[in-house]
């Protein structure tokens with residue numbers, strides 16, 4: 001099958017005007033200018049005035065929270081999380097959140113997002129996502145404080161084993177945060193990911209209070225939370241989040257760090273050397289009223305930074321184009337459009353250890369593609385995409401049309 005488009009944006013090379021992508025057995029076989037296509041080419045579909053891109057990759061989502069969209073007002077993280085816990089505990093949680101996963105996956109696909117890194121609290125999302133034609137890394141979350149498993153490394157291992165992988169579904173491991181999981185359990189969770197050779201991710205340095213707590217400041221978190229942590233055997237490690245991360249992930253493959261909002265500049269080099277990917281969630285970041293994210297300085301220091309949406313409980317949409325539009329219009333000195341696009345494709349794929357398979361249009365990669373309408377006279381397709389975010393009008397996953 002050959003798809004012709006007004007513009008093809010491979011990400012790893014400049015956009016091609018009047019381009020084509022050839023697909024066979026679910027993979028990209030060739031990418032180039034239509035003028036180079038032999039006249040004998042068959043099975044050619046002309047998509048017309050569209051921009052064809054690799055499907056976008058959202059490396060940090062909690063689709064099961066999609067049902068809490070528009071219910072919580074922008075607030076400080078700690079106030080928000082209390083309200084969220086209250087909302088989630090209302091009767092019918094499992095059914096409600098199962099439907100939310102379906103809804104969130106559909107919204108993602110419509111926005112041209114073909115792969116999600118999704119964290120599910122009770123390991124409930126994967127059977128739902130498995131039925132849906134979207135690529136996914138289903139992270140099994142370890143949260144020692146929780147009422148439901150997985151709450152310890154054994155339950156985590158069991159949870160990971162339950163997940164039935166297929167060509168679109170990969171299991172991942174996520175120790176929740178360093179203030180909800182004891183140090184040794186974070187280490188064994190990351191070691192488990194390394195043992196089964198699957199991606200891992202952790203929320204880290206999300207709030208100033210978390211950083212103060214980790215450094216050993218008494219009263220950094222609320223007395224109720226600190227009492228709860230003590231009961232679960234969680235102790236402040238008396239170090240910075242990045243020092244803790246280094247201790248817990250020594251000798252294993254790098255992972256992805258969600259947020260990293262309050263990492264100090266002198267530690268960026270360490271993150272870059274190890275190769276952890278930072279996931280910045282711009283609109284969710286704004287929702288919580290955090291200080292400006294240091295992602296530009298991180299990038300300058302060599303850290304790979306991907307963009308994610310976080311959940312609809314702290315964001316307006318699951319569209320990564322909306323995320324790019326926000327950064328381009330609301331953040332001081334944003335990266336140029338081509339670099340922004342890479343942050344939701346190839347860099348985001350790297351956050352999920354999938355950059356060999358997706359994130360760009362190159363021969364051998366999975367044919368995950370999204371097509372967006374464009375005006376006939378544009379000359380910068382990436383800028384056009386970001387300036388006026390719109391739903392995708394066609395999406396393919398492993399070469400199969402899903403929208």
Ligand SMILES: [Zn+2]
Nearest residue numbers: 062203258310
């Ligand atoms: Zn999160």
